[in-house]
Amino acid sequence: MKQQIIVSGIGGQGVLFVTRVIAQMAVNRAIPVLTSETHGMAQRGGTVLSTIKIGPFSSPLIRTGQADLGLLLWDKNLPVHQSLLKETGTWIINSTEPGDGIRLDAAEIARNLGNAVLLNLVLLGVAIQRKKIAFSVDECRTAITQLAPQKFLAQNLAALRMGLEYEQLDEQ
Amino acid sequence: MIKTIGFSLRTLRFLRLCVKKDSLGVLGALVAEKNIGVSKGISMNDNIQLLMGNEAIGQGLIEAGCQIATAYPGTPSTEILQAVIDRQEQAKEPLHIEWSVNEKIAFEVALAASYSGKRSAAVMKQVGLNVAADPFMRTAYLGVKGGMLTIVADDPGPHSSQNEQDTRLFCLQGRVPVIDPAGPAEAKALIQPAFELSEKYEMNIVLRPTTRICHSRQNVAIEPSTILKRQADFRKDPTRWAATPAFLPALHRSLNAKLEQIADEKSWQPRLSQGNGSHPGTALVASGVVYSHLVDLLEELGLTATFDLYQVLMPYPLSPAFISIMRNNYERVLVLEETYPVIELQLAHPGVVGKQGGRIPREGELTPDVIHQVLAAFLQLESPAEPAVERRGQRPSLCPGCPHRAAFYSIKKCFPQGIFPSDIGCYTLGMNLGAVNTVHCMGACISQGAGFYQSYSQDGDDFPTIVVTIGDSTFFHAGIPALINAVIQQTRIIVVILDNATTAMTGGQPVPHMGVAAGGRATKAIAMEPLVRACGVEFLETCDPYDSPQLEELLIKADSYIRRPAGGVAVIISRHGCIMDPQVRKSQPSRKISILDHCIGCEKCTGAFECPALSMDRDRKIAVVDQDRCIGCGTCVPVCPVAAIVQEPLS
Numbered sequence: 147m148k149q150q151i152i153v154s155g156i157g158g159q160g161v162l163f164v165t166r167v168i169a170q171m172a173v174n175r176a177i178p179v180l181t182s183e184t185h186g187m188a189q190r191g192g193t194v195l196s197t198i199k200i201g202p203f204s205s206p207l208i209r210t211g212q213a214d215l216g217l218l219l220w221d222k223n224l225p226v227h228q229s230l231l232k233e234t235g236t237w238i239i240n241s242t243e244p245g246d247g248i249r250l251d252a253a254e255i256a257r258n259l260g261n262a263v264l265l266n267l268v269l270l271g272v273a274i275q276r277k278k279i280a281f282s283v284d285e286c287r288t289a290i291t292q293l294a295p296q297k298f299l300a301q302n303l304a305a306l307r308m309g310l311e312y313e314q315l316d317e318q
Numbered sequence: 319m320i321k322t323i324g325f326s327l328r329t330l331r332f333l334r335l336c337v338k339k340d341s342l343g344v345l346g347a348l349v350a351e352k353n354i355g356v357s358k359g360i361s362m363n364d365n366i367q368l369l370m371g372n373e374a375i376g377q378g379l380i381e382a383g384c385q386i387a388t389a390y391p392g393t394p395s396t397e398i399l400q401a402v403i404d405r406q407e408q409a410k411e412p413l414h415i416e417w418s419v420n421e422k423i424a425f426e427v428a429l430a431a432s433y434s435g436k437r438s439a440a441v442m443k444q445v446g447l448n449v450a451a452d453p454f455m456r457t458a459y460l461g462v463k464g465g466m467l468t469i470v471a472d473d474p475g476p477h478s479s480q481n482e483q484d485t486r487l488f489c490l491q492g493r494v495p496v497i498d499p500a501g502p503a504e505a506k507a508l509i510q511p512a513f514e515l516s517e518k519y520e521m522n523i524v525l526r527p528t529t530r531i532c533h534s535r536q537n538v539a540i541e542p543s544t545i546l547k548r549q550a551d552f553r554k555d556p557t558r559w560a561a562t563p564a565f566l567p568a569l570h571r572s573l574n575a576k577l578e579q580i581a582d583e584k585s586w587q588p589r590l591s592q593g594n595g596s597h598p599g600t601a602l603v604a605s606g607v608v609y610s611h612l613v614d615l616l617e618e619l620g621l622t623a624t625f626d627l628y629q630v631l632m633p634y635p636l637s638p639a640f641i642s643i644m645r646n647n648y649e650r651v652l653v654l655e656e657t658y659p660v661i662e663l664q665l666a667h668p669g670v671v672g673k674q675g676g677r678i679p680r681e682g683e684l685t686p687d688v689i690h691q692v693l694a695a696f697l698q699l700e701s702p703a704e705p706a707v708e709r710r711g712q713r714p715s716l717c718p719g720c721p722h723r724a725a726f727y728s729i730k731k732c733f734p735q736g737i738f739p740s741d742i743g744c745y746t747l748g749m750n751l752g753a754v755n756t757v758h759c760m761g762a763c764i765s766q767g768a769g770f771y772q773s774y775s776q777d778g779d780d781f782p783t784i785v786v787t788i789g790d791s792t793f794f795h796a797g798i799p800a801l802i803n804a805v806i807q808q809t810r811i812i813v814v815i816l817d818n819a820t821t822a823m824t825g826g827q828p829v830p831h832m833g834v835a836a837g838g839r840a841t842k843a844i845a846m847e848p849l850v851r852a853c854g855v856e857f858l859e860t861c862d863p864y865d866s867p868q869l870e871e872l873l874i875k876a877d878s879y880i881r882r883p884a885g886g887v888a889v890i891i892s893r894h895g896c897i898m899d900p901q902v903r904k905s906q907p908s909r910k911i912s913i914l915d916h917c918i919g920c921e922k923c924t925g926a927f928e929c930p931a932l933s934m935d936r937d938r939k940i941a942v943v944d945q946d947r948c949i950g951c952g953t954c955v956p957v958c959p960v961a962a963i964v965q966e967p968l969s
Contacts, residue, residue, distance in 0.1 A: 186478025193711025
């Protein structure tokens, strides 16, 4: 299996956490994985990008037009990172506005669960439900359970469930 | 495939190639024999973890029996020492870990520990090595005893640094061997052999990861820690440890001899993945993470194993056997390295395509896209589409509720025509508020403020108000000598110490005035106020920047003090905990912030104050609050000229 995924957002939105969850699923299945993350000053509310490469890769970075899937937590990043996606790739986007890709107001769903930051796992749930990531719901729950602080575990799993159950009517 | 996890697949692929097609004489034999960087048999039952490069390096230090680990935080290196802290229970022997006050001190502490025979490591970012340059350069001549690694994380790009200097070139100038790993698992796997190399030659060895290794994650195998059973045993030898100039020519001679031997070390030779002979006379050479990018790119282009491909593990000193193989066997050599042409300079090969001729970009990161362009030109392949024009995205800004924002706003408000030297940290982002005019290097702001004063005051008494801002960690790191200097040179400047009780930018490492050492261990607190007074400062005030009327009153008072005949340096400590600290958040009231309809859309709160929780609704021409991001601190309330920002207690 080879899959290249990008996660794009702004600092503080939980890009790093969802990156780790995806990579942990690969580790749990003993598949090689590489990620790259943005740390440092950009984390102070600036645009951040994670890349995840699952399978026999050497480099953590993704070249233009090579990503199979993009999770976009901050829709204003689309012009910044859209060139990374393959023509046949899929965007799953947290947005209140219509446009390309699978779009949903994940922030609102997350807010109803108690915290907008949970939108990262809502988007992941959508990706898993639509089989855009080659891991099962159980594998995802296991990885979240491994990585989330105990205090927030139930909330995190609830966010994933909201994504899994999300039905998009006007998918483009 | 399970067996390959924990070290790179590339290494395995290479070993396979070596065994299969080794026919390159000396070098080929050398490489086939080597197994550095390859972990001992990893089975399915081994503990494999998803580790960030920095965590892998920290884990590697513990596994190799490192007993003294020191660092000053700095992106992209910070998580290395944090990993040592988090994983210290794995150490089987005593382990001292410290966040030192600066990199020079971190280096010197680790150095003396090595003199006593223990394994030690000093960790820093690339510009931290500039701070540690003095002891670092002399250590090359004097050497070490117990294995010593200096781990210096470079930042090609740069992503979070004031330049993109190349530690490998620093090492060439300092005559210190440097190792350039290609990925997180490999970085860890090279630590034990690097300590062995350090002990064999009694030399400090540099390990240079880059941002894309430090902040990448990979499956990494965890191994048990080594037990070395070493007792501190410093053998006095003044001709070495206190070498006067009389002894230095001999030490220099010995250094040069050691470097020649290290360059010939079998296990550190460049690694060859031999091509299928379809392109004789052409070689691809790469080091660091760039090598990994190249391996993936060749595979994507269907070119795997069609060219002779070399990975340079130790860019300095470069193997003379390798240099002569390059000269004798290849007419065209593509050299890919970050950031400066270190291998290229040493190869001095007429057929090299590299940075010196400008055929490879001389600045910025060598991303897979850049490498694709370069490789296509070198191999005359179809050239990829021009990469999309890079867009910057959302710029970073101080967090909602950040006390620095309130302080900067008051400073700018009191002295609209002031000069504002600042420094390295989160508060660099004060430039978004127009309250930061210079950012240079750790501690420079106080001396730069003094320099501005000397220059302006020569032209008359009506000098502009100079307000320097420096963070608490930066103040301890390099601000104190600068403050003493400013006082004794009779400078008239205002120094605002932005004390948020932590090293915020790098994720909250302890600072000397909080009485906490690495890992939360209690230690003596060095209070800031007596320290400032002991530097000769006579005007010293402290306040919470959330109380903007008080801070503004103090700033005006400080300005009148510095202009008095008996005036001098005025220091204001602006004290409020970092809002990223959950304890700080919990301890302060949070209110519901709203914007009333009579907002005039002046954009003061979104522009001059620049809170990321506030934005303009362009249709309604009024400001709106993003309740997901607002923490209800209320510092924006006094900013509004028409009192349209209101706060009410949260139910």
